[in-house]
Amino acid sequence: MKKFIIGIDFSKETVDASIVQKEQPETLIAYKKFRNNLKGVDGLIAWAKSKVAQDGEIIFCGENTGTYSTLFSDELTDRGFIIWIEHSMNIVRGMGDVRGKDDKTDSLRIASYAARFYDKMKPYVRPKDETRVLKTLLAKRDRLKSFLKAEITNTKENPLMLQDSNIASSINEFFKRLEESLRKELKELERMILDVVMSCSEYAKNFNILTSMKGIGLINAVALIVYTDNFTKFNFNHRKIATYWGVVPFKNESGTSVRRGTHVSPKCNSWLKALLTEATLCAIRYNSRIKAYHDRLMARGKAIGIVLNNCKNKMLKILVAMVRDSKIYSDMDVSKDPHTTTTTSSIVVC
Known part of the structure; x- marks a missing residue:
């Protein structure tokens, strides 16, 4: 044919x-x-x-x-x-x-x-409606968060210098209400994201598994689910996922003259990488396993950037294994029911 x-x-x-x-x-x-x-x-x-x-x-x-x-x-x-x-x-x-x-x-x-x-050739597969909704909500949240941050910074660095204190006070109160309104809208967006995730049984299962690891909150868990097509896109290959997230180092050598060292590639999704950085910094403080790994590398004299990148890789490797084996995270490797319902109050946003 x-x-x-x-x-x-x-x-x-x-x-x-x-x-x-x-x-x-x-x-x-x-x-x-x-x-x-x-x-x-x-x-x-x-x-x-x-x-x-x-x-x-x-x-x-x-x-x-x-x-x-x-x-x-x-x-x-x-x-x-x-x-x-x-x-x-x-x-x-x-x-x-x-x-x-x-x-x-x-x-x-x-x-x-x-x-x-x-x-x-890789035939196109139409994504789930939930995936498209979540990508849209994540993008809206990111823009709203950036706008809120810009407004807070602008207000602090450019205070109104007016002779009439009443006018200055009135305008400053307006700015405060604006910031509070943006914070409320941000929380509402996060609630919508959680509702969409929990409405899909496949997503809800993996979401509960991912968020059982200290350091992984609502946004990082949803991003992992959405941008890996619920971990089917990369066939549970943690190195491919880490490469997409931009945390895998590659050599840059040629012959005997080019020796540019081993570095992570700038060809990645920088937004996902930034999210993972936030999660890793949180895990280093509150996750005993990641903290111990971080401290071991620091004790060997490794540069802080290398240590942080290694921690990101380790976290992704653990998270992929957790989802692949349908097991929630435990510092003591104690198995728990991965289908335990997660309530809104227990969700950490990071």
């Missing part, structure tokens, strides 16, 4: 599609532009079927452009088609040395990339 690859270049309003045959990735068979809506999905499917032989297999491929690629990815998957959503950096590197760009050319290059690297 012949395989036909349709490369899709997503944008906010439109999508550009180019068809190539797997065995001839550089030869354009057909090209067309569609609207980025449901009618566009219908049009793309009808057009693809009209251009491909009846016995041909159709495979779609596009860049991961967030919300711009979500509609087509979901609809094509729901209708039984295979669509491969690839990271844009991989596609750019796979193109080699190219000159110029436009939407039509980009869609052809995406199709050619998919045909050449067909063996690396």
Whole structure:
């Protein structure tokens, strides 16, 4: 059976599609532009079927452009088609040395990339509704927290210097009410996040396991669940998860002249890494196992940055093993029921 690859270049309003045959990735068979809506999905499917032989297999491929690629990815998957959503950096590197760009050319290059690297294809799987809700709430919380922090800092560093004390007092009271309102909204967002997690039995089980470890609170636990697709994305490989979190060191050497040492890579999710740093600092204070490990490394004269990074790795390794084996954390390795219900009052936010 012949395989036909349709490369899709997503944008906010439109999508550009180019068809190539797997065995001839550089030869354009057909090209067309569609609207980025449901009618566009219908049009793309009808057009693809009209251009491909009846016995041909159709495979779609596009860049991961967030919300711009979500509609087509979901609809094509729901209708039984295979669509491969690839990271844009991989596609750019796979193109080699190219000159110029436009939407039509980009869609052809995406199709050619998919045909050449067909063996690396990973079919798109539509995420759970809970996953999308949690990612949205986590992002909103992060922005709200950043805004609150900026407001507090601005108020402290730029106090009002007015001759009329009554006006200054009135305005300062307004600023205090604004900060208090933001804090309440932050707490409400965190409550919503917890409610969504506990409404899904699969997430609730692993959430209770993760938060049984001192240092792991609401946000870190939810982030681990969401960004690992409930630990299925990385097949419980703690090193891959640690690499995604940006805490695995890599060598940077070449021949006899390049010796740049071993360092963690900047190619990571910096927000997740910052969250893990907060959790690790908390664990070093309150988790006896992590504290003992930290103290041993410090006693050997290790640099504080290396010690902190090693603690992050150790925590991730333990957390992945806990979820894999369905066991909650215990300093004394005493097994407990991992399905114990967690109440809102016992949740630590970090």
